[in-house]
Amino acid sequence: xxxxxxxxxxxxxxxxxxxxxxWTLTVMTSYDTTRDPAVDVAQANLERRxxxxxxxxxxxxxxxxxxxxxLLEPASAASDAPWMVSDLHVHDDVAADDIVSxxxxxxxxxxxxxxxxxxxxxxxxxxxxxxxRPHEVNATRMLCDLNTxxxxxxxxxxxxxxxxxxxxxxxxxxRESYARSIADSGFATYEEALVESEKQLGELMPDxxxxxxxxxxxxxxxxxRVGMLWLCVTSDGxxxxxxxYNVEVDEPFRGRxxxxxxxxxxxxxxxxxxxxHIGLNVFGFNHVARALYESLGYEARIExxxxxxx
Numbered sequence: 001x002x003x004x005x006x007x008x009x010x011x012x013x014x015x016x017x018x019x020x021x022x023w024t025l026t027v028m029t030s031y032d033t034t035r036d037p038a039v040d041v042a043q044a045n046l047e048r049r050x051x052x053x054x055x056x057x058x059x060x061x062x063x064x065x066x067x068x069x070x071l072l073e074p075a076s077a078a079s080d081a082p083w084m085v086s087d088l089h090v091h092d093d094v095a096a097d098d099i100v101s102x103x104x105x106x107x108x109x110x111x112x113x114x115x116x117x118x119x120x121x122x123x124x125x126x127x128x129x130x131x132x133r134p135h136e137v138n139a140t141r142m143l144c145d146l147n148t149x150x151x152x153x154x155x156x157x158x159x160x161x162x163x164x165x166x167x168x169x170x171x172x173x174x175r176e177s178y179a180r181s182i183a184d185s186g187f188a189t190y191e192e193a194l195v196e197s198e199k200q201l202g203e204l205m206p207d208x209x210x211x212x213x214x215x216x217x218x219x220x221x222x223x224x225r226v227g228m229l230w231l232c233v234t235s236d237g238x239x240x241x242x243x244x245y246n247v248e249v250d251e252p253f254r255g256r257x258x259x260x261x262x263x264x265x266x267x268x269x270x271x272x273x274x275x276x277h278i279g280l281n282v283f284g285f286n287h288v289a290r291a292l293y294e295s296l297g298y299e300a301r302i303e304x305x306x307x308x309x310x
Contacts, residue, residue: 004094004102006058009069011050015057019046019071019087030120030301032143032277037236049073049086060090060102067091068099072106075116076188076196082114082306083107088125096128100307103129107309115307133307137284142298145277146270149297155268157261159217159229166218167209170228174246175201181283204232204245214245215269219262226253229262233273242270244280259289263296 011019023042028035049055049071060068068090074081083106090099100115107115116138119126162170175197182193205211217229227249233242244266249258270278280298282290 001098002063004067004098005061006070006072006102006106007061009057009059011057015069016046018089022087022089026120026123030141030143031279032145032238032301033241034237037238058106060094060099062094067094070103072103074110074112076192078189078192080111080113081188082116082309083110083112084116085126086118088117088123088129090125096125097132099125100129100132104307104309112309114309117305117307119303119305120301130305130307135305135307138304138306139281139283140290140300140304141279141281141302142290142293143277143279143301144267144293144296144298146267147276151271152264152267152296155261155264156221157219157226157258157265158221159219159265159269162209162216162218162228164209167216170216170230171201171205171208174230177248178246184283184285217265219258219265221258221261226250226256226258227262229266231266231269233270233275238276240273240275242266242273242275242278244278247280259292260296263292267296 009015020039020042023045024035024038027033027038027041031038031041033041055071055073057071058069059066060070068088070088070090071086072083073086075084085103088099103115107113117126117130119130175194178201179190179193179197182188182196183190188196205214209216213232213234215229215231215233217231218225219227219229227247229244230246231242231244233240235241244263247259247262247266249262267278279301280293282293
């Protein structure tokens with residue numbers, strides 16, 4: 001059988017509307033939000049990808065027949081960066097092995113070392129493609145529905161606002177630890193990850209400790225510091241929602257259940273703000289943390305997966 005080929009295509013108004021509609025549905029399902037804010041998020045995502053000048057659109061073609069389409073973009077500026085596939089939309093009768101083979105040939109032609117894809121409940125074709133090759137889960141976005149999940153027990157961890165010195169120590173360590181997590185998860189080299197970490201932290205907390213909607217806590221048990229929590233509470237058309245950017249138990253106190261205590265405390269803060277859900281991201285290598293979150297009622301919504309281009 002003639003192999004699939006990727007043929008560049010232009011984004012006309014009709015295709016743009018199709019992209020926006022599919023991404024809106026993904027945002028609504030994966031982030032448990034209503035349509036209006038989901039459209040805004042999807043629109044911003046689409047504009048960012050297309051105006052950056054690095055995202056390319058392709059038809060998947062067999063002989064003269066167009067059997068699907070996708071967007072491809074490098075994950076970083078490195079010459080061997082993985083290529084991210086988004087909006088993979090293929091006819092049901094196209095074999096998954098043919099799809100991934102065509103994508104890998106493209107990545108190899110661009111010097112990329114791997115293919116990255118996001119797997120959700122809505123992307124059956126992605127799940128089929130991933131199943132055909134050895135792969136690694138780099139990160140998972142998880143969500144706990146506070147409206148349906150029963151409230152956890154009272155936490156033995158007391159949260160107090162970071163003071164200026166505590167925040168300064170936290171910020172200094174966050175750039176390094178986040179960069180290391182990015183690199184360990186296979187997203188980028190450590191040098192690239194440091195740049196990305198600094199960029200993201202600057203965007204998330206432009207006013208430092210006083211940044212609106214961001215809460216920086218020290219966790220204490222009977223007055224003794226045991227860890228920290230960085231929590232964000234925002235609101236969209238569906239109401240308030242919370243997101244855990246970082247939770248960490250100080251090294252001398254690990255293995256004593258304080259991670260669970262910090263997460264229960266975060267849940268109680270979210271409920272006090274009227275949040276309908278609380279979300280977080282867990283890196284693929286952190287199996288212990290993922291097991292903890294699952295035991296607390298968190299469910300996987302999006303998984304970022306890497307397939308080596310070999």
